[in-house]
Amino acid sequence: MVPRLLLGARLRALREACGILPEHAGYAIRASHSKISRIELGRVRFKERDVADLLTLYGVIDPSERAPLLELARQTNAPSWWQRYGDVVPGWYEAYLGMEEAASSLRAYELQLVPSLLQTEDYARAVIRLRHPFASEEEVERRVQLRAIRQKRVAFEEPFTGDGPKVWAVLDEAILHRPFRDRTMMRAQIQHLIEMAESPGVGLRILPLGAGGYPAAGSFTLLRFDDPDLPEVVYLEQIASANYLDRPDDVELYTRVWDECAAASRPAKTTQLLRRLLREI
Template identity: 50%
Template sequence: MGRVDNVTATESGGSVVRRILLGSQLRRLREARGITREAAGYSIRASESKISRMELGRVSFKTRDIEDLLTLYGVSDERERSALLGLAREANVAGWWHSYSDVLPGWFPTYVGLEAAASVIRVFEVQFVHGLLQTEGYAQAVITRGMKDPEEQREEIDRRVALRLERQKKLVSEHAPRFHAVLDEAALHRPYGGREVMRDQLEHLVEMSEHPNVTLQVMPFSYGGHTAETGAFSLLTFPEPDLSDVVYTEQLTSALYIDKAEEVGLYTGVMDSLTSECPGPDESRDLLREMLQQY
């Protein structure tokens, strides 16, 4: 059990991380006692699928349910119970991003929480500049492009842009994560918002690439095909030793969170290959400056 008392998740992303940590601890306790999910669910007047969602950290926790499960799992030590119940209370604290839930797809708040808690963020993008590197004007153009009636949805667009800018504060905070982005050159040539917006965006990329915690590489057209044939993805690493890396991929109507070690390993290998195949950060910065001359 050891690490329950040593949770060091950041203030902003801690609730998501703590849900995952608590769920992981509950799963270990249940398996150690040889109790099925069905039996555990019965003990708290819930279904097997509810126990599964709890153990994956995908739902909030009721104190009574945690108390009953700990009793079922034979956890009688008061210090251990107190630590886990405290973790449950902290896991239920809503993150700042929940105030934007009315303008976000249901799966995205979880990603924002994980992103906020990550100590290392590695991303590959093809379609457009990654959200953590977008200027306000570029973000406005990207979000507006996907709207059926931008004028009618102006308030939603503004709130989604505001969320994107709020997420970016993490990169320049006191405890900023290491951020490594590989952008396909296609993302830099696809115009969003016109020449001025694109010029500002390229200048912003050059500026951000000079931050000590940011590594930015561009995969040029001249390289031809590359290992990331399946498209964009994010790879998140956390400071908590109990948390495995998570890969996030997004589709039109849903998203996929991958944490199985063998699958995460495949994405890690692709990211490592992209990093070695691309021009280095200095050469990529020079490429960005060359593109700027077009504007």
Template identity: 55%
Template sequence: MGRVGEVTAGESWGFPQAEGTGGGSVVRRILLGSQLRRLRESRGITREAAGYSIRASESKISRMELGRVSFKARDVEDLLTLYGVSDEAERASLLGLAREANVAGWWHSFGDVLPGWFQTYIGLEGAASLIRIYEVQFVHGLLQTEAYAHAVVSRGIPDAPKAEIERRVALRLERQKILVSERAPLFHAVLDEAALRRPYGDRSVMRGQLEHLVEISERPNITLQVMPFSFGGHAGEGGAFTMLRFPESDLQDLVYLEQLTSALYLDKREEVALYERVMTRLQQDSPDPDGTRDLLRGLLQHS
């Protein structure tokens, strides 16, 4: 996204803005929460009873199980005892997960320009093994050059001080490092041709962006396709979206939909399956990566 997530500030996995995120490991919180919920349910213990055991409310247990709050080691220890988890190896594993869940992520240092709700997304993005996106308005944030990102941010918040714009651009460039890291995810992007023709910055900025897309599309973990105007109406009529898949079997695929001042995370199987079909059709109906590079070179010749 190069959209509102880093220009303004959602909902997190079907629930409101995550509490106490502070850049902690979103995925580990969700994993630990889901394991604690399964342990509680397997013992037939109510949330109210679990809350009483750690001197907390039922709603606190609910937030913990949804991964919406940080975890205190003492609370996790008491809950494991209540749930009958006596095996030292299992306890150590879950307590270790609790410690890891509270470790601040790199994006914590950008808290001055990063909305709390978008921290959740960055944590999920960084943990994904497969990222698939469809973008209409502009080139996706993970694929933007510094000059293009600067133009997008400046257009999005024209009254922002120069220092704030630079911080937001720096955040975007830092996010892009996941694509070239040792554990880089597979990244499959379908850009509508409109995103390439809508100018951000001057001609040199747009040329630099197009050249960057040609270059980065050669990376083995990146598949780039462009849905051309010539195709006419297509499956992406619902607008931009992102699909995330995780290496952990406990986490379902999810769809991220960003709005002007919030975002939605969809993880119901039937909803994810619908977006899966749309993404598949977009991929099938767009030129393949080689054809896309030809399209990009054609745009460069006329830019």
């Protein structure tokens, strides 16, 4: 997925440097402007011919400059680890899985459910059954397995080698008060969150009910990448699709909202709140 993101970002930079509109770029490869948008966001596989035509349009003629970009185009077609779960991974979600793994940090705000990277198996199983009421037991378990692999690859790197948390999450306290399946499962989930709050790879904040009003209107995730060619992305998941925002103004707005929500809680207060809830359930 990283080659897709890199190539998409570089093609976008080249197009903008030439002052070429997405509509004109799409015409050059016999496609729509929306496909150019998907290409530049790394959300589709690349055809080497399309990349070659775009490079020509953008004035990249020197073979030594074209070669590494065409090689990236070839790399974008390499299989990803989640393809073996293709039966339970919709096409619109593949891009997020690649971004999630490639990101240097993820900052999530959740309003209704514990973030998937911080869920216990039982909690994940209950969420999956809620969202896919007609799924077979086999399908449910495959979705649980996929979630567990994501957690291991993204949030629970052992030994932890980062210089700060990779996964940051702000949860509305109401999530933990909402009746969901049974007390035993919720107690286990809260205990898991306490452990995660003490993990070096996770930065967890609980936005208390007493915090009053705050600017977030729904759940979202901010993804940041180390490579300077990759723009920060806002991921907005819906029931059967997702939106990916990378305009600087949008990213700045969501970053400010996340920072304000995070500032309403402190690490010590988060742990205290979780321990109190554990005693009360």
